[in-house]
Amino acid sequence: MSAPVLEVSGLRAYYRTAAFGIRREVRAVDDVDLCVEAGEIYGLAGESSCGKTTLIKTIANAIQPPLEVLAGSVVFNFKDQRIDMHGASREELRDIRWKRLSYIMQGSMNVLNPVRRVRHAFVDFAFRHIGRSKAEFLDIVRAHLRRLHLEPDVLDAYPHQLSGGMRQRVTIALATVCRPEFIIADEPTTALDVVVQKGVLAMIHSVQRELGSSVIFVTHDMAVHANLTDRLGIMYGGRLVEEGRTADVFRRPRHPYTAHLIASLPRLGDAAPKEGLTGAPPNLADPPSGCRFHPRCPLASDICQREAPPMTELAPGHRAACFHSDQVMPP
Amino acid sequence: MSAPLLEVDGVRRVYSSGGLLSRRRVVAVDGVDLRLDEGQPEIVTVIGESGSGKTTLARMILNMVSPSAGAIRFRGTDLSAVRGTAARLAFMRQVQPIFQNPFEAFNPMKRVDRYLFATARHMAGLAAPADIEAAADRALRDVGLSLAEVRRRYPHELSGGQLQRVAIARALVSRPALLVADEPVSMIDASLRASIVSLLRGLCVRTGVSIIYITHDLATAYSVSDRILIMRLGKVVESGPARTVLDDPQHEYSRLLKSSVLSPEVPSNGAFFHA
Ligand SMILES: Nc1ncnc2c1ncn2[C@@H]1O[C@H](COP(=O)(O)OP(=O)(O)OP(=O)(O)O)[C@@H](O)[C@H]1O
Ligand code: SF4
Ligand SMILES: [Mg+2]
Numbered sequence: 001m002s003a004p005v006l007e008v009s010g011l012r013a014y015y016r017t018a019a020f021g022i023r024r025e026v027r028a029v030d031d032v033d034l035c036v037e038a039g040e041i042y043g044l045a046g047e048s049s050c051g052k053t054t055l056i057k058t059i060a061n062a063i064q065p066p067l068e069v070l071a072g073s074v075v076f077n078f079k080d081q082r083i084d085m086h087g088a089s090r091e092e093l094r095d096i097r098w099k100r101l102s103y104i105m106q107g108s109m110n111v112l113n114p115v116r117r118v119r120h121a122f123v124d125f126a127f128r129h130i131g132r133s134k135a136e137f138l139d140i141v142r143a144h145l146r147r148l149h150l151e152p153d154v155l156d157a158y159p160h161q162l163s164g165g166m167r168q169r170v171t172i173a174l175a176t177v178c179r180p181e182f183i184i185a186d187e188p189t190t191a192l193d194v195v196v197q198k199g200v201l202a203m204i205h206s207v208q209r210e211l212g213s214s215v216i217f218v219t220h221d222m223a224v225h226a227n228l229t230d231r232l233g234i235m236y237g238g239r240l241v242e243e244g245r246t247a248d249v250f251r252r253p254r255h256p257y258t259a260h261l262i263a264s265l266p267r268l269g270d271a272a273p274k275e276g277l278t279g280a281p282p283n284l285a286d287p288p289s290g291c292r293f294h295p296r297c298p299l300a301s302d303i304c305q306r307e308a309p310p311m312t313e314l315a316p317g318h319r320a321a322c323f324h325s326d327q328v329m330p331p
Numbered sequence: 332m333s334a335p336l337l338e339v340d341g342v343r344r345v346y347s348s349g350g351l352l353s354r355r356r357v358v359a360v361d362g363v364d365l366r367l368d369e370g371q372p373e374i375v376t377v378i379g380e381s382g383s384g385k386t387t388l389a390r391m392i393l394n395m396v397s398p399s400a401g402a403i404r405f406r407g408t409d410l411s412a413v414r415g416t417a418a419r420l421a422f423m424r425q426v427q428p429i430f431q432n433p434f435e436a437f438n439p440m441k442r443v444d445r446y447l448f449a450t451a452r453h454m455a456g457l458a459a460p461a462d463i464e465a466a467a468d469r470a471l472r473d474v475g476l477s478l479a480e481v482r483r484r485y486p487h488e489l490s491g492g493q494l495q496r497v498a499i500a501r502a503l504v505s506r507p508a509l510l511v512a513d514e515p516v517s518m519i520d521a522s523l524r525a526s527i528v529s530l531l532r533g534l535c536v537r538t539g540v541s542i543i544y545i546t547h548d549l550a551t552a553y554s555v556s557d558r559i560l561i562m563r564l565g566k567v568v569e570s571g572p573a574r575t576v577l578d579d580p581q582h583e584y585s586r587l588l589k590s591s592v593l594s595p596e597v598p599s600n601g602a603f604f605h606a
Contacts, residue, residue, distance in 0.1 A: 019483065026488075047520040048492020163382040191514070193381045193547045194591040220492075220520035223595040247597045264522045265595035266550035268577065273554045276526030280475050 004035035011072035028054035043229030102175035106186040112159040119155040165196035237282040237292035244318030254320035339365040342401035359387040361565035379562030427502040429512040454505035470500040
């Protein structure tokens with residue numbers, strides 16, 4: 001088997017600030033290991049503020065102060081190029097961005113410049129990578145839009161003339177026009193209505209299958225993961241706490257937090273909202289000792305307060321970080 | 332019959348967007364009626380297509396946008412008559428917004444705790460610093476945060492979900508009679524969302540606040556709301572008691588909406604999006 005397209009190991013990234021002489025360190029990503037294989041959709045889930053966006057910013061090297069990488073590495077094995085994201089030069093990074101690696105940021109529907117026609121965004125991002133004449137380039141863009149069932153007319157529109165769903169489709173078209181080997185998408189459908197969301201997800205799925213790209217798809221919406229992703233990583237409090245094939249994770253979660261996430265999924269027809277998790281998300285400036293989930297965990301015991309559980313393989317391709325994973329009830 | 336809290340009478344809002352090439356008129360809201368009564372707190376959900384006029388409707392109810400036709404009255408006063416600082420402040424104390432995109436709702440250069448303090452000072456009329464902080468902390472705790480966690484933080488230092496909870500807390504500070512919540516939970520995970528919609532339900536029952544809840548989430552709409560309006564292209568295509576409507580939607584669009592909800596289960600053939 002070939003090497004994974006993405007290898008993340010021991011990654012640690014903190015927000016470090018000093019204000020009024022008080023130093024603060026938000027441990028948003030702590031010792032994360034994960035791999036993404038060629039051609040798969042890897043889902044990243046977890047509650048708000050658990051560090052999903054920070055993790056992928058670190059992976060894409062979209063790092064700005066006060067975010068700092070303290071340890072670990074991020075390596076992409078592209079078809080003919082291996083690149084260490086934190087060791088690479090600016091030029092190397094610029095050369096792969098959009099061409100090999102596309103990053104659709106959270107809230108990026110608004111990335112399109114409101115006073116310029118959509119066409120300019122394509123020119124700015126993709127023209128130099130595609131390296132053809134302007135006319136040929138625009139033909140390629142139009143063909144790509146058609147493939148994604150978008151009218152090439154959108155090129156002449158201003159962003160505000162497009163609906164939210166259309167803007168998101170355009171953003172995805174933009175991110176895929178150079179046929180990148182790797183696509184990272186952070187909550188690309190969160191703001192959309194369910195009908196439009198379904199259409200956008202289908203679009204992401206089909207473009208991914210067509211290009212054969214690998215995808216990291218971030219969303220807190222577990223229903224989206226259930227329907228779209230091949231493998232799933234669950235984050236809690238800055239750590240990856242479970243990972244496995246999406247179907248396995250749903251069928252037999254091995255971490256109490258995952259079990260809760262699955263049990264709390266709302267279903268149309270529920271008479272009352274499901275119970276939310278008691279207690280607050282961990283304060284990552286001062287995370288709980290031991291297992292970060294222990295203050296909210298129904299299975300917690302003494303050891304959980306003292307020691308951080310290591311990620312352990314519990315079934316083929318299925319890992320979790322919990323001392324009592326054998327006691328986790330299937331949903 | 333009890334006195335009306337809010338009356339929305341045949342409102343319409345037309346925007347003309349004018350590029351040279353594409354001057355066009357968009358009817359964002361097209362003849363919507365809605366009435367909420369005093370003393371009958373309820374959660375009314377507005378659901379529908381992205382861009383179907385839900386946010387425009389919310390903005391009209393909040394008196395941030397005026398109707399092109401029709402009228403809106405709050406406690407009998409036409410919103411077009413709410414003018415001047417004092418009247419506006421009195422109105423805002425009673426009708427509070429919670430916005431869709433928390434990143435837009437907060438000024439990136441301004442500390443988020445200051446929003447809460449300012450609201451406590453201006454809207455809840457508090458003066459003593461200790462009272463102001465206590466009001467802010469109480470509101471934050473209502474949404475699963477605390478003042479200790481957000482003190483001195485700027486918007487970009489909070490995650491999307493945290494910021495959204497701060498926005499909800501801010502709206503609660505003045506103890507309003509009506510909350511207009513435009514997709515307050517779309518940034519938030521299911522577990523916290525469940526807590527927040529339960530919180531909204533609890534606020535409605537305990538404090539008698541009525542809530543206009545705009546969402547894409549049919550499952551929570553079903554479980555918390557009393558009434559539902561389904562909008563498409565500026566019009567209400569179907570409305571009624573939430574469960575009756577969602578159990579057996581009549582309009583074609585309502586049916587499409589219902590059938591598009593993703594089930595939170597891995598499809599057995601694992602290939603939902605193959606088509
Ligand atoms: N610039 C910053 N400075 C300090 N802390 C930050 C900064 N940006 C994010 N954080 C903190 O880092 C933690 C992780 O945030 P992150 O945005 O990665 O979460 P997330 O999982 O993407 O959440 P959401 O689902 O709400 O988008 C949070 O505690 C957040 O408050
Ligand atoms: S290690 Fe302990 S506290 Fe952590 S999830 Fe497992 S049982 Fe719960
Ligand atoms: Mg995020």
